[in-house]
Amino acid sequence: MQLSDKKVTLSLSDGGQAVELPVYSGTVGPDVIDIRKLYGGTGMFTYDPGFMATASTESAITYIDGDKGELLYRGYPIEQLAQQRNFLDVCYLLLNGDLPDAEQLTEFDALVTNHTMVHEQMYAFMQGFRRDAHPMAVLTGLVGALSAFYHDSTDIANAKDRRTSAIRIIAKMPTLVAMAYKYSLGQPNIYPRNELSYTGNFLRMMFATPTEDYHVNEVVERALDRIFILHADHEQNASTSTVRLCGSSGTSPFAAIAAGIACLWGPAHGGANEAALQMLEQLQAQGGVEKVGAFMEQVKDKTSGVRLMGFGHRVYKNYDPRARLMQETCKEVLQALGLENDPLFKLAMELERIALEDDYFVERKLYPNVDFYSGIVQRAIGIPTSMFTAIFALARTVGWIAQWDEMLTDPNYKIGRPRQLYVGAQRRDVPAER
Numbered sequence: 001m002q003l004s005d006k007k008v009t010l011s012l013s014d015g016g017q018a019v020e021l022p023v024y025s026g027t028v029g030p031d032v033i034d035i036r037k038l039y040g041g042t043g044m045f046t047y048d049p050g051f052m053a054t055a056s057t058e059s060a061i062t063y064i065d066g067d068k069g070e071l072l073y074r075g076y077p078i079e080q081l082a083q084q085r086n087f088l089d090v091c092y093l094l095l096n097g098d099l100p101d102a103e104q105l106t107e108f109d110a111l112v113t114n115h116t117m118v119h120e121q122m123y124a125f126m127q128g129f130r131r132d133a134h135p136m137a138v139l140t141g142l143v144g145a146l147s148a149f150y151h152d153s154t155d156i157a158n159a160k161d162r163r164t165s166a167i168r169i170i171a172k173m174p175t176l177v178a179m180a181y182k183y184s185l186g187q188p189n190i191y192p193r194n195e196l197s198y199t200g201n202f203l204r205m206m207f208a209t210p211t212e213d214y215h216v217n218e219v220v221e222r223a224l225d226r227i228f229i230l231h232a233d234h235e236q237n238a239s240t241s242t243v244r245l246c247g248s249s250g251t252s253p254f255a256a257i258a259a260g261i262a263c264l265w266g267p268a269h270g271g272a273n274e275a276a277l278q279m280l281e282q283l284q285a286q287g288g289v290e291k292v293g294a295f296m297e298q299v300k301d302k303t304s305g306v307r308l309m310g311f312g313h314r315v316y317k318n319y320d321p322r323a324r325l326m327q328e329t330c331k332e333v334l335q336a337l338g339l340e341n342d343p344l345f346k347l348a349m350e351l352e353r354i355a356l357e358d359d360y361f362v363e364r365k366l367y368p369n370v371d372f373y374s375g376i377v378q379r380a381i382g383i384p385t386s387m388f389t390a391i392f393a394l395a396r397t398v399g400w401i402a403q404w405d406e407m408l409t410d411p412n413y414k415i416g417r418p419r420q421l422y423v424g425a426q427r428r429d430v431p432a433e434r
């Protein structure tokens with residue numbers, strides 16, 4: 001970051017001494033006011049629940065312009081990456097800062113492929129879960145447990161160890177997600193096959209059985225790969241900030257990623273894809289397109305507690321570029337699988353059309369987010385609703401680990417420790433008698 005010519009002077013109405021605060025500029029996007037000396041100069045903290053106006057870090061990985069509806073990974077527009085590259089290219093980009101050339105990609109692919117197996121003991125560990133456990137509960141446990149398995153690369157101050165952990169977690173996530181799925185079905189686990197692509201291998205581990213192999217359909221493979229690309233990183237969102245905060249204590253990277261998975265699970269974040277599809281299914285069961293008007297009235301009624309899931313975003317005040325790409329993918333997949341008349345897709349399109357014309361949504365700048373269409377694509381390719389957020393976690397793992405790595409090499413890195421405005425009881429004595 002660069003010190004700007006601008007300065008901010010904070011004057012206090014009680015006559016206390018004014019404080020001058022430096023301003024820093026990034027390469028693009030809003031400047032930041034450096035308030036680190038504020039407490040020392042005024043004895044006051046800043047107050048910003050939900051981090052509405054607080055930059056928690058500097059970062060060179062992902063940039064979002066919420067007003068324009070723009071998303072860049074390491075400077076490259078998401079549209080170009082989604083159309084021209086595959087997920088492993090994007091993983092390499094997020095970890096290293098630049099896209100790989102052909103040789104670098106082959107090397108990276110081989111490296112990831114070599115780490116796809118998990119310790120056999122992980123399968124025994126999984127047996128402790130109930131079969132009806134939510135896959136995100138299982139995944140949180142499995143990823144946390146990885147920290148108990150790899151004792152050869154635990155030095156987080158060592159770049160080589162950090163990279164080994166990064167490759168391991170990226171490589172093993174598809175295996176773990178597929179394990180969680182197979183366990184829920186009561187089917188035997190399918191081991192990874194290294195001759196397949198990253199995404200093809202995942203599909204096979206999900207859908208093959210010992211009695212019948214799974215032949216990867218290229219359209220499905222490409223669609224899922226695109227889903228992975230679109231979810232790979234999204235700057236300082238709730239789960240990424242969780243990974244950073246958890247990792248800031250110096251804990252194991254696997255433990256930090258497990259914390260990120262736990263955060264992602266919530267319906268206001270990654271859990272929205274599952275919630276969005278459930279919403280569409282319920283609406284379809286109640287009458288479908290004909291009931292859209294009445295449903296929208298419920299959504300706009302603040303006392304109903306109903307939200308249009310897959311709509312709205314803290315940062316995007318324009319169309320989420322990922323939602324646009326997802327809608328396109330949705331059309332392609334449904335067509336390729338002969339499901340052009342999918343009623344849920346029609347319903348989603350109708351909800352979007354009505355919302356984008358409705359003052360309630362227009363005034364609040366609420367647009368479809370990535371979760372609005374991703375569930376329809378996943379459902380079409382055979383992924384059950386309960387697995388949607390686990391797929392999101394698989395894809396976001398590279399972003400989490402790249403952000404964790406960036407944090408540990410940041411010269412300003414400190415353990416994360418927010419302050420508070422205390423509103424509880426003042427000091428008082430415990431009564432001598434009950």
Ligand code: ACO
Nearest residue numbers: 267268269270272299307308309310311312313314364369
């Ligand atoms: N349906 C109906 N109204 C909404 C919606 C929605 N989906 N989203 C926001 N609003 C309304 C709010 O009621 C509020 O109205 P008000 O100003 O009259 O009180 C206004 O829009 C602003 O909403 P906030 O909740 O204050 O915005 P915030 O930035 O805190 O929340 C969030 C963003 C959580 C994504 C929200 O839009 C939401 O709940 N969306 C549905 C869940 C969802 O799709 N989450 C996925 C996000 S993307 C991701 O994590 C991958």
